[in-house]
Amino acid sequence: MMPEGPLLSAIGIAKRFGSLPVLHGIDFSVQQGEMVFIIGPSGSGKSTFLRCCNRLEEPDSGAMIFDGVDILGKGVEINTVRQRIGMVFQAFNLYPHLSVLGNVTLALRKVARKSKTEAERIGRAALESVGLSDKVDAMPGTLSGGQQQRVAIARALALDPKLVLFDEPTSALDPELVGSVLAVMRDLKQRGMTMVVVSHEMRFAREAADRVVFMEGGRIVEQGPPAQLFEAPREPRTREFLSRMMA
C-alpha cells in the first residue's frame, strides 16, 4: 500500500506533434480514490494528456510518477505498469474476433499469465460487476454501444488496476445508452476506484467528480471541486466554455 501522496503525478508534461505544441508543461495529480474530470474544448490537449498517463503518447519532457515510480524513466517495464492503469476508449475498441469473455480475459492470459480457468473466473466476475453476466459468450458486434463500453470497462477492471483512464467514454453512445455506462462509473467510484475522466458529460461531472480540471490550449486553466468550478469559475475562459457547454 502506498503511504501518503498522490497515486499519479504529472510534472511538467510537454508534448508536440511535429511543430505543433499540444501540451505546455502540465502539472497534475490524482489522489488515491479520487475521481477527476478533465474538461475543455476540442483541441485543448485533454485526450493527449490522458494518453500520456499510460504512455500511449510519449511525452517529450516531464515526469509521470505513478505509484512512486517515474514511468517515463529508463528501464521502466511499461507493459507491467499498464496492467495497473486501465484505459477505456471513446470507440470501445473491443476485439471483434473474440467473445465478450475472450475480450476480458486476453490480457489476463497473455500478460498476467493466469490459467484459463482462473482468467475466466476473474473475467466473469468483472463482467458481473458491469451487469453483463448474461453476455459472457456473445460476440461484441451483437451488443449495443452501451453494453460494448461496459465490456471495455470490464476488460480494464479484470487486471485489477489502481487507476482507470476514461477517454470520452460516452461520446460515441446514443443518448439513451449513456446512463448505463455512467451508472457503472458511479458504482466504481463508490468502490473506491481512482479515475481520470476526459468527458463532455457536464452534468455527470458536476454530480460525481471530486475535482474538475479545465484545460485549454494545452494548459490547465483552472481546477477545483465541481461546485466551485461550475458555479463560480474564476477564469473568464472557463466561464465562456461552460456557458457554451451548458447552453
Place this chain on the structure above:
Amino acid sequence: MSGFERFVDTFFKAELIAATLPNIVSGMGMTLLIAGLVVLTGIFLGLLLAALRSYRITPITVAIVIFADILRAMPPLVLVLIVYFGLPNVGLTLSGFAVLWLVLSLVLAAFAEEIFWAGIISIRKGQWEAARATGLTYTATLIWVILPQAVRLTIPPLTNRTIAITKNTALGTVIGVPEILNQATTAVSFSGNATPLMMGAIAYLVIFIPVVMLGRAVESRFSWKRA
C-alpha cells in the same frame, strides 16, 4: 466419319482413356502434393514476412518490398527455368520437384505478404491501443489481436491468389515433374491424340472446383459482425 464422331475420337477416345487413366491419376497425386506444399510454405512465409514488415524496421521493410515486387512482376515460368537450368552452373542441382516447390512457394509468399500486409494496416489503430493499454507487448498484440482479424479480412483475396498460383504447378511439365499436364502431354506425344489433354483438363477441374467451393465456404465462415 461424322463431325461428332471425329470430335469424340479426338478428345474422348475410349481405349486411350482406359490406357492413360493411371498416369493421369498419378499426375493428380503429384499436382496435389506440390500444390499442398506450396500453399503451406507460401502462405506461412507470406504471413511471416508481413508480420516482420509490421515492425517497420527500414532495412527489413526495404528487403521485403523488393522481394515481393520482383516475385510478383516476374512470370513464374521464367523463374522456374532460371532456377532449374541456372543453379546447376553454380554447383547447386535441385530436382524439378524441389525447384517447382521452391519457386511457387516464393511467388505465393510474395503475393500473400502483400495481401496480409494490406490486412494488417487496415485494422484500426484503436485495436493496437486497446491491447497495448492492457500491457500486451507489440508482438503479443500482433499475434492475438491484429493477425486474427487481418487474416480473416484477407481470406477472399488470398483464396483467389492461392488458386491462381497453385494452378502454376502445370509449369512442372517443362522441367519434367510428373504432374497432370506432364503426364497428359507425354501420353499425347505417344498417341498423337488429344484425349489425354482433355483428361488432364478434367483432372484440373476435379481438383480445383472443390478448392474454389471450399474458398467460398471458408470466406463466409470467417466473416463476423463488425463491432
